[in-house]
Amino acid sequence: SGMGFSTPVSAAITSDGTLYVANRSGEQNPSMRVTKCTIDHEFISEFGRQGPVYGGNNNTSLFTWITGIALDSNENVYTSDEWRCQIHVFDKEGTYVSTWGEKGEGEGQLNGSAGICFDDDENLWVVNSFNSRVQKFSKDGKYISGFGVKGSGEGELDSPYGIALDPDGNIYVADWGNHRVQKFTPEGNHLATFGHAGKGSGSLNHPTGVCIDNEGDVYVVDWMNERVVIYDKDAKPITYLYGDAVDVSPWGEMSLESNPDMVKRRNQVQDMVEQQRKFRMPQGCLFDRENNRLIICDTNRGRLQVYLKDHSYQDPQFNL
Template sequence: MIPRLSTLRLRPRLLPALALLLSLAGCARAPRVEPAPGPLFFPPPPLPARVQFLGSVSSPLDLPRPRSGFADFILGPPPLKFPLVKPLAAALRDGKLYVCDSVLNTVIIYNLLTGEAGLLPGDAGNGKLQQANNLEFDEQGNLYVADKKRQAVLVYDARGAFVRAVGRPGEAEPVDMAPAGGLLYVCDIKDHQIEVWDAASGALVRQFGSKGNGKGEFYLPSQVALGPDGNLYVTDTGNFRVQKLTPEGEFLATVGGHGTALGNFAWPKGLGLDGDGRLYVADSRFANVQIFDPEGRLLLFFGGPGPTRGHLDLPAGLSVMPWPEAPWLRERLAAGFVPEWLVIVVSQKGDGMVNFFAVASDDAPAP
């Protein structure tokens, strides 16, 4: 039988301590709750906001939580699985974020809808990745992963099952590719050129470029993308520029150049284009992303070195897509901000690795 409090006898020497505790409890203040940080815009006020930083993902802890805080209190927090170590590239499809990690040598999948995390199912056996450098989806939802060590591009279907590996072992070292129309436009960093492969067989269709710094020549080509105009855009990293070419390899224009002025590059890496033809280029040394209009004129930049919120740390991969209907992203939008494009920028280290930025439409009013 448990005795009632009124029947308990307290030792005399405990009474002063009890009185002190009661007096302290009466004077205790509620813990201070820090206000949530406000929206982060680029350019900063008072200029009209065109880009908003939404948040970042570095591990499953940054995803929507499928369990409540009370469940975590009772059962304990879920085990931390699949944190990023050194990511290089990311892409979002159907609410799932696919991330290449160069240390883990695999593709990690984060579900932004359910909070689940896992590995690419087909990353085993013949589909085993050895050095995942970059990834891209085609219109059918097939996933292409450039593997420099395997000297191949590995293809997985929309469910993540391995389909085939295509490449020219001993002849090319692919670090990025752009699938389109049954072809793969491949950055071959070994011979400093662009190769065009048949996407089904890997057979060489054509190749263009060579090591150099002239028009149509490359030094360490690292990223390639197809623009809405049908032309190729190549990050010519070692020459500190982006080159624009026809799909047949005819030189059209250059964007950027070596320097510290706005519009120049120090070490350009990831690139992408939106449907209006704007070019986005991530610079690892500047730790920012610069946006250029279709004529190659600088519009603005965002990001910047840390440790502030929305900073970038050795950004490598970049992807641009139409604004998706993803609750995890939508709930982070500032009131009145109307997004048209989502830009994903991958930092190789730091607190925020896969970073999400919303880009407003041209005719959207500033919030």
């Protein structure tokens, strides 16, 4: 707890640079929570806590598998829980507000609730990973519409995970099991496909996150290939990011100063700088359209990597 992240899987940002980061943590280090901090490394607070996988009261703010995170216009924080099949709501100070959602296969029910995002009308889109559907809800959990069937054909989904909307309101879904990202209208009509299975140019291996910038470029977290693939709006690959965190973050420096044994172990690793810059099983991403910044959840390294977009290329800015 406190400064630092523990398996960060998704993040959301306000216009003034306040970050909310969902920490998935793990059984060996149970510190599942939401971290609130600034993009300039200032720790503000944390909230939420890990609950039991089995048993307990499901209608609490306890997390089991926190996955997605999104903010409404009042900076209320919405989180999805993949195991509990629920959406938890907190205010911007981290005070628990409510929980909605029930497990099931029917309309308005959740099954493996993963990526979430708001549209311009403040409806919440929720990915159902376990039954390959995407659904739209009001902020208080009333079902509005949905689309998606399991399969590998055009417009079909297989264990979808991340979700994002472009400036025009079109929906992009990280189609994890089919190794691609698909673009849909809000009505669920298929518009385009990005990527295909593999490791080569433009290919993907179980993508988990997606986001879109102001120009329509699409950023896909290529989870198993440990990279980010950038496509143009016509689904042509532009370039790739593999991680650029050459320097240790300020939070990391503080941790090293208090842990000399860790410093010794780092000094024993060959090519330490080269190793530490790379992504390790990244999972989530978001594009800060106010400031033209790409933020990657470098999940297994317990950090965020932040890039500043400058016209036709990505320049690494810093990491948290």
